[in-house]
Structures are given as structure tokens and as C-alpha cells.
Amino acid sequence: MSVDTATVRKIASLARIAVSDAEAEALAPELNNILGWVEQLQEVDVSGVAPMTAVIPNALRLREDKVTDGGIRKDVLANAPNAEHGFFAVPKVIE
């Protein structure tokens, strides 16, 4: 399969990355090149093989359901590009 500039624009939109027309033009052959190369995996017989989920056997742990920290709003907001009234501030989302 081949990625065209329309597909590049769609992927870029899903990935939330703005691309110019020139960038989309340049990215299409680059992505095709890489996807063409990884295509060789299709030749591997994987019948009966379960997809790997954990590389070293390790069960997910449960912990007691209780609050372990909190009260650090200042720290949470310390690196925010824009914080107002103790909240993260973003452009208006409701018209």
C-alpha cells in the first residue's frame, strides 16, 4: 500500500501535528520508504503465536485504594505555559 499526501494529512491530523503542503509532499515518500521496509514482516509465519504483552513475566500489582499524595497544586501547575486561578488555562472551547 502507498501513502499519499491526503493520507499524510489525515495521519498528521490524528497526531495533532500541523503540516504545510510542502511538508506533506516531502513526508509521503519518506513514510512510504519506511513502511515499505517494515512490510517484510508480513512474510513471517506467526500462526499460533500470541502477540507479546510483557517481555519479562511480571504481574500487575494492586495497591490499597487510598490517597498517597495531594495538596500540591502549586507543583502541578509550576510548569504550565498558562495557569489561571489555580487551573490550567486553554483557548476557549465553547462557542
Place this chain on the structure above:
Amino acid sequence: MSNVTELGIAAIRDGVRDGSFSAREVAEGFIGAIEGAKALNAFTVETPEHALAAADAADAARASGQLKPLSGVPLGIKDLFATKGVQTTAGSRMLEGFKPVYESTVSGNLFAAGAGMLGKLNMDEFAMGSSNETSAWGPVLSPWRRNDGGNAALTPGGSSGGSASAVAARLAPGVTGTDTGGSIRQPAAFVGITGIKPTYGRCSRWGMVAFASSLDQAGPMAHDVRDCAIMLQAMAGFDPKDSTSLNLPVPNWEAALSGDIRGKRIGIPKEYRIEGVPEEIDRVWEQGIAWLRDAGAEIVEVSLPHTKYALPTYYIIAPAEASSNLARYDGVRYGQRVAPEGGNLQDMYEATRAAGFGKEVKRRIMIGTYVLSAGFYDAYFNQAQKVRALIARDFERVFEEVDLLLTPTAPSAAFGLGEKSNDPIAMYLNDVFAVPASLAGLPAISVPAGLNAQGLPLGLQLIGRALDEQGVLNAALAFEERAGFKARPEAWW
């Protein structure tokens, strides 16, 4: 004491303990060396005050008889580790100015063991690269040059390029690296130092900027095997804050270090002899085999049939995980924000990520988004996860017959800056020998083996069974004793 920067971790620790020199002298020595090595671009932030404070604490601890395992040892920390109050960028413009309010578990462990921090080390952006050229802060230069009299700038490898350069140029006796698909081992090989990636889960990933979570693993880079053992011991350990952290005791790797590998069976995987690899790589590999045989190991040819699929498998899984992990850079909670005048939230996300990410990072996010998207998930991502299981199974089978594997670390010596940056796949091929062990989560070390005809270091890799860091370190020590690698770059910087 004018030449403390010549010393490694063990020598510094022991010298401080014995009173041969003070920890402050050591810290000042390295701070001076860093000051004089700006041309290498190895550091993104220098933190002399941190190193000096730890040194003074070490000197006080010595006076009161309370030295810790790394008291007096100043280290470099890869900029992928969140360091409290110190800018942490992961080599990306996206995180310019980001000062974490917390400490990563690994750096915290090292500081709790008495180590100080000399600074943060430059790296490929979000660890995506094999030459350090994708860093937003410019490429790191290797301290090595070819012996042809020219001054062509060479890469120290990547993504832990600043880490590699700093140790090779004696700007730090040891540093942290991280390895997703070879980012500790390939740069260690390129600059003639030692670096180990432990078993996945040994070192906590908490506070380590995420690239591909099922592969990311921290490890030390230093002058020799013993120094790596000492540092790894301090870095590793169970951490409830990382769900994939292994709840196992940390062995005393240094105490059990022994170059006696008589009777060990060492496998030579035939699939690692690939076309197009320069003859000098084969030659150094043969030499390494001879050294291990001399140490009393039995050499066995083995087969890992799915080896050739490891790299394409990696370049589906790693970008897929990266596209998910890097979704957090949205311009809301930390990092850069670009908000176009009159734009909505979506416009802000898109503009922020277009401006904050570099070319290679965007490329990988897009590949990852594509292979995870509806209609392609099974053909790409699921298929890769299945092939990954087969690659891991290859290793399991081989480790029923042998104790360790010996392979080249990288398919070439260090190359010049710019030589491969226009061809992503040529760049990816750097990690052809490193990626399989990453996909299988196995411990693997790169040790310097010799110089090529151009006077540049070449490394070999030892891969062990899961959790057998001791076996890997011991064989590496036997190797090191026979290789007697003492070459070092001449200071031009």
C-alpha cells in the same frame, strides 16, 4: 591532585575513602574539565553547585565515618531523567525551560548513594536517533578523530551521545544512559567505553521521559566493567511507582565480580554475520572469540532465526509506543505552547507540536500513528508484537544451550556528522545488532575491543539470560582483561 579526571568510579570512591584526595578536589577537577570542553557540546546544563554540595557532604561523611557507596563520585545525568529544579528537556525544544518538581527514581537513587551531579547530558531528541544529530541543542561531537590527520567531526553515537562523549573525554567518571534499541551500547562502542543495559524492569522508569515504554531501560556508562557494576547497583531496585519494575532484590554485582568464566558456554549467532558489514568488524569479533576461548569458555555456533526481522519489528513497536507516549506534549500542562491568534484548542495542539518537535520525532509519531490506526493495526502492530514473541523465543531456546552470546555491538565504527542524516533507514541500521536484545528485554553490555584501521574504537556485545547481569559482567570482565583496551582520544577540544 591534578589528574583526578583520569580516575574511574571505583578509584575515586576508594581514594576518597582512603583520604588520598578529597571529594571536593575530585568535583573541582571534573568541573574544570567540563569548563574546557564546551566544543564537544556534551552538556545541556551544567550543575557545578550540585556536584560540589555532594562532594562537601562526602567529605563530611568521611570525617564522621559515614560514607555511602558512591560518596565523592560526581556523575553526569542524561537529559532524559527528570531532575528536581534542573531543566530537563530530553533533547527537545518542546521541553525547553521545563524544571521538574520531582526527581526521577534512578537519579534519586544515585544521589541517595552519595553521588553528585555535574550536569545534564545532551542526547537525541526524545532518544530518537543513533548519532545525536536530532538533538534540538545541536549534535554532540565525539572526542575521537580519525588518524588520517583530518579533523572531520565524528558522532559519538546516540541516543546517549552526550553521555558517551563525557566519559570518553574524561568530563565525568560515569554517567547514566538509557537504551530503547541500543542507545547505551552503540555510543559506548563508538567512543571506546563500557555500557550495560540491564534486564528490562531492573531500573525504574519513573521520572524518565518516556519514548517506548516496553523497551526503555536505564543503565550506566563508564570506563570499565567494575565501574558499571558499581553504578548499576546504585541505580537498580524495585520501585512501586513503576508498574513494570521488578520486585527483586538487587544483587551485589561488584562483590561477585569475577573474570573466571571457565566452562561457560558462549554462543556465536550465525545470523549476526550480515552482508555489507566491514571486514574489520568480523576481525574484531574473531579476536573476541579467541579471548573468551582463552579465558576457558566453550564457543558454540548458535542460530537465532528471526534476527533479520528484529529491526523492522522495532521500527513498528517503538514508533507506535512513542506516538502514544508523546501525545502528552499538548501545550497545556508543561513545555512549549504555540497558540495561533483566534485559534481553537485543536489549532493550539497542532501548532504547538509542529513547532516543538523536530523532524525525526515527527516522522516517528506519524509512523506510529499510522500503524496503530484503524485498518492497519492488525497488519502492522499486532504482527510486530507476534514477531517480537518469536524473537524472544529464539533467545529462550538458545539460552537452554549456552550461557551468553557474543556479537558485534554496531555494524561500523563511528561515522562523520551528516553522513547518514538524510537516510532514515541507513541510520536505523546502526542498531541492527543491539535491537534484538532490547526486544527480548535481556541484559547486554558493550565492551571496547580494539581500534580499526582509522584509529577508531570498536566494541563487542555480550548478551545474557534475563536477570543474569552477573554472568554478563563476569564475561565482560574476562574479555576486558584480555583486550587490555587503553586507547584514548587525544585532547583537541
